[in-house]
Amino acid sequence: MKKFDLHVHSTCSWHKIWGIDGINSPKELVEMALQVGLDGIAITDHNTIKGSQKAFQYVKEKNLPITIIIGAEVRSKSGDILALGINKDIRKGLPILETINAIKEQGGIAVAAHPYKYNTKIAPHLKDPSVCSRFDAIEVFNADVDRAHNLRASRLAQKTxxxxxxxxxxxxxxxLGHGVTCLDIENTVIDDVLSAIQKNKIELECNYPPLRNMLHLYTRKAANLLKRLIGKGKKTCQP
Structure with missing residues (x-):
């Protein structure tokens, strides 16, 4: 089994309040992924593939033993969709089916991200067979979502x-690595990874991060917000 973390954010993610939403660069995420024993990661920054492209280039230059899936977390009109295996940005705010179609036109797969999280409206659409059938998978465990909402997502995946x-x-x-998708594949080439997800050749490793990690994260986010307020915040991806 090959281990992947399929939902990760870097300094290329932007939040309307916090500013830079991820506090580590793509390079730092790659190094940490190697440390925790992952075979691959998908850097899925908000509405941009810049972070995953930077990670991919770093891995290529250093010839590192890890697979980078180019992707993004795309905000559709009805909520967040993980776009895995794409090669260019997808415009945010499109209707849900248009977003999925744009992902598939690039040869990628569409995953309904954290369908019951407070800030998304995607779950009701998954009850419509014409919409649900267009998705390739559902994120049933998200380490940033409470247990009750993850359980609802898991039940939804089973039902559908x-x-x-x-x-x-x-x-x-x-x-990193607190929500791991283990894939029954020999090689970690992108096509095999995406195909294994579609064919449900999956086992999950689900663990929540310790509270100290979340405290550190939001302390850093608060510092970024303060820098923005005094005009010293950064607005670009870090390498």
Whole structure:
């Protein structure tokens, strides 16, 4: 089994309040992923593939033994969708089916991210067979979502007979690997990874990060917010 964290954020993620949403660079995330024994990660920054592209280039230059899935967490009109295996940005705010179609046109797969999280409206759409059938998987464990909402997502995947994946939704490198999707594959080439998800050749490793990690994350976010307020905040991806 090959281990992947399929939902990770870097300094290329932007939040309307906090500013830079992920506190570690793509390079730092790659190094941490190697330390915790992952075979691959998908850096899924908000509405941009810049972070995953930077990670991919770093891995290529250093010839590191890890697979980087180019992706993004795309905000559709109805909530967040993980776009895995894409090669260019997808415009945010599109209707849900248009977003999914844009992902598939690039050869990627569409995953309904944390369907019951407070800030998304995607779960009701998954009860519509014409919409649900267009998704490739549902994120049934997100390490940034409470147990009750993750359980609801898991039950939804079972009811709809959809593959279920796990992701850390890490915005801080120490949270990497707290939601792991284990894939029954020999090689970690992108096509094999995406195919294994679609075929539900999956086992999950689900663990919540310790409270100290979350305290560190939001202390850093608060510092970023303060820098923004005094005009010293950064607005670009870090390498």
């Amino acid at each position: 007979k959809m593959p279920g994946i796990a992701g850390s939704d890490a915005h801080y490198k120490m949270n």
